[in-house]
Amino acid sequence: MVAPEELADLLSDPYRVACPNGHTALNPAETTPSAYCRTCRESYHARELADRRRDPDPCKHHRKRKD
Numbered sequence: 001m002v003a004p005e006e007l008a009d010l011l012s013d014p015y016r017v018a019c020p021n022g023h024t025a026l027n028p029a030e031t032t033p034s035a036y037c038r039t040c041r042e043s044y045h046a047r048e049l050a051d052r053r054r055d056p057d058p059c060k061h062h063r064k065r066k067d
């Protein structure tokens with residue numbers, strides 16, 4: 001999820017915000033807190049989008065434990 005007030009800022013990094021299907025390089029909308037995915041041909045509200053830095057891949061665990 002992306003906070004609507006942060007969306008425009010996060011979209012300045014094209015690989016930071018992903019659509020619900022995992023696509024990046026989204027186009028910010030000018031008048032609403034949403035972004036358009038060219039791959040899906042859909043527009044998504046900020047709350048439907050993923051901030052890839054704040055919500056990292058769940059499978060990336062640090063392996064610091066022994067055994």
Ligand SMILES: [Zn+2]
Pocket residue numbers: 019020021022023037038039040041
């Ligand atoms: Zn998409």
